[in-house]
Amino acid sequence: MSVVKNRKSAEEAAAQARGSFEDQFRLGNGAAQRGFEQAASLTREQFDRASKTLFKNYEEFSQLSKENIDAFVKSGTIVAKGFEEASKAWMDFTRRSFETSVETAKAVMSCKDLREVVDVQSDYARTSFDSLVNEGSKLSELGVKVANEALEPIQSRINVAVEKILKPAAA
Numbered sequence: 001m002s003v004v005k006n007r008k009s010a011e012e013a014a015a016q017a018r019g020s021f022e023d024q025f026r027l028g029n030g031a032a033q034r035g036f037e038q039a040a041s042l043t044r045e046q047f048d049r050a051s052k053t054l055f056k057n058y059e060e061f062s063q064l065s066k067e068n069i070d071a072f073v074k075s076g077t078i079v080a081k082g083f084e085e086a087s088k089a090w091m092d093f094t095r096r097s098f099e100t101s102v103e104t105a106k107a108v109m110s111c112k113d114l115r116e117v118v119d120v121q122s123d124y125a126r127t128s129f130d131s132l133v134n135e136g137s138k139l140s141e142l143g144v145k146v147a148n149e150a151l152e153p154i155q156s157r158i159n160v161a162v163e164k165i166l167k168p169a170a171a
Contacts, residue, residue: 064161071153078153082146086139093135097128 104124111117 060164064164067160068157071157074153075150078150079146082142082150085146086142089135089139089142093131097131100124100127100131 101124104120107120108117111120
């Protein structure tokens with residue numbers, strides 16, 4: 001009986017050990033599966049965040065590029081209008097100078113002596129020089145004005161770009 005009893009005890013102990021082993025295996029397997037699922041979930045979340053950031057950055061870059069192109073177009077338009085305005089001013093100056101030359105030529109033709117010719121010619125030279133200096137100043141001012149206006153859109157885009165670059169560095 002003691003052999004039968006010992007055999008039953010050994011079988012019970014083996015069954016218990018097997019059950020314990022199976023329980024441990026199930027627990028370990030469950031823990032491993034939960035760990036794998038967590039890792040997969042975290043990887044998915046990281047990928048989703050990275051994708052969103054990438055697409056957001058791409059959209060921001062696209063928008064920034066579009067706005068930069070718009071600024072250059074606006075700047076070019078300002079320069080073109082400035083050239084148009086300068087051309088009109090120069091053509092007006094040329095027309096007035098020609099009219100003054102014709103009037104002076106008529107006045108020289110009607111002079112009675114050399115002294116009158118010299119006086120008319122001197123007045124014409126002085127008036128022409130003053131007019132040229134005056135027109136030159138106007139065109140210079142116009143050039144500076146157009147250059148400043150044309151640089152405004154570009155400068156504002158540079159400021160935006162610098163701000164975007166410095167913003168992540170400050171954070």
